[in-house]
Amino acid sequence: MPEGLIVKAISGFYYVEHEGRVIQCKGRGVFRNRGISPLVGDLVTFHQEGDNDATITEVHDRKNELVRPPIANVDQSLLVFSIIEPDLSLHLLDRFLVIVESLGIEPIICLTKRDIAGEKQLAFADTAVSYYKKIGYDVLETHRDDSSLLASLQPYLSGKTSVLAGQSGVGKSTLLNTLLPELQLKTGEISEALGRGRHTTRHVELMKVAGGLVADTPGFSSLDFEHIEREELRNYFIEMDRLSSECKFRGCLHLKEPGCAVKQAVEEGEVLQQRYDNYLQFLQEITDRKPRYM
Template structure:
């Protein structure tokens, strides 16, 4: 039975890439009864007499998958945030990082629109870049307008399935068009009245970039911690995870306990004040969620 990868899902159809062919498929009839939903990124076995009437018969075991965006077998998540228009939001970035870390997917940070970098924004951005690089994250600074950092960033995508995610209006589609001139993805200017971008991406699709694929996904403005428990939150802050065993008390929340290695690292500047502030914010959100239910 032939095998391929789902590269697009749209209106109940799944488009399976098998070598140079793309076969339009529907899911097997009993998938719904078995609560099986094929995802973009799935490696599947299919049957097809014509390239327009295929049927997916089985799905290989997934290495991982995301719910939002719905995509499987992801190698890395590229989190895109702009320097300006919309303004850089490090709280939202940390929120994305926590979610990506919880799925054990490699995160990469890409800061777009470097052509808009001016004082005093540049000082703030440089400080933030240093903070995240010190933690161990890869950080790229790019401009689709001036072609800055594009070749360097393209190398990070080679041979991988990468998910692009981040704020609306940061220029995901423009960056993809710059990475692959043949894509011609529709882009819209940021809405000045709303201060955010219009959602130009309507579905999840794997797009070719060099030897890799990129999933261009709808823009997000917030993420809820629906499946993350408060006691595990520090595991998704790498700089906290590596120090938590040094805390005096097992099960330390890193909020008020004496002998907390995390609080000590914040006081000495080894852990960023802003990252710790976001940790406390997220911890409170998770506890509020539990109280509501």
């Protein structure tokens, strides 16, 4: 039977791309009994009985999956953050980085609205960009009507399935409008009262951009670490993970242990204090989490 990629899911129907065509499919009833829910990004096997009558018969193994947005087999995530309106939050950025790192997704930091930021916001952003680049992250900066945006993103997007994610109002829809003007996604205006944009994206869809596939995602501001254990968190702060082998004790949590290479690096300014503070806060959040019952 033929195989294809789910590129869109709306109201119980799955749109599967196969040999250049998009075929509307239904899921097998047995999927519900087995707790299987096909997701955008899934490679599936389907059975076609007519031009407009096809059923997904098998969902292939996934390398990862996200709950919000509901999408599977993501290669990388463009973490879109604005320098202003809303101001750049390293706490929220680190939270996103931990989540995508824990799922085996490659993060790319994308900063927007540089052209309208003030001197203070630019200075803060430049310091942050310098640090995140130093520890190994790719960081891109964009502005409105950026004619070179597609060319700068092409090497990152080509051959990959990418997700745009970030806080509401940071410019994800604007970014996609620049990449694909024919989409004409409605851009949410910033609510001065709430300090966040209105939801403008109604479903997840994979779109062809620069030789790859990109999914737009609804803006959201809360991320939890339900799937991350206390001892795992240190692995998702990449500069701390590299230093862990130099700690005196194996399994060092970088708290009060003697001979901790991470704490020494913080004191010497090699690890950004705010990154370490965020690590401690996330660790406490995981520690305080209610135990999960099977």
